[in-house]
Amino acid sequence: MAYIDGVIVPVKHAQAEAYREMARMAAPIFLEHGALQVIESWGEDVPHGKQTDFHRAVAAEPDENIVFSLVVWPSRAARDAGNAAAQEDPRFAGMMDQQVFDGKRMIFGGFEQILDTREA
16 A cells, blocks of 8 residues: 655645645656655645644644645655655755745654555
C-alpha cells in the first residue's frame, strides 16, 4: 500500500489565492519526484471542539483558515527520496521564500496506509 504525507497548516484568508498558487506550483515538483497524487484542501467545515481541534493544533488566529494537504507516495522509500529531491529542486526553494503561511505552526507526518477502499 501507499505511504501518505499529511500536513495541516493555518493560512490567512487574505493569503488564500497565494497559497493556491504555491500549491499549484509545488504539486508538479512532487509528482516529478515520484508522488502519485497531491491533494490540497481549504477548510470549509472545520468546527471548534471543546477539548481539541484543528484550529488549536496549529494555533490558528481568527483571520486564518485550516489547510489540509496530502501527498501520496508509492512507499516510504519513494517518499524519502522524493522529498529529498524536491527540497533540492530550485523551483521548490523559491516557493518557501514567499511566506504564505507560518511554518512554525505546521503539523506534518508520514503515515503507512493500512486501508484503501479503492483496492477492495
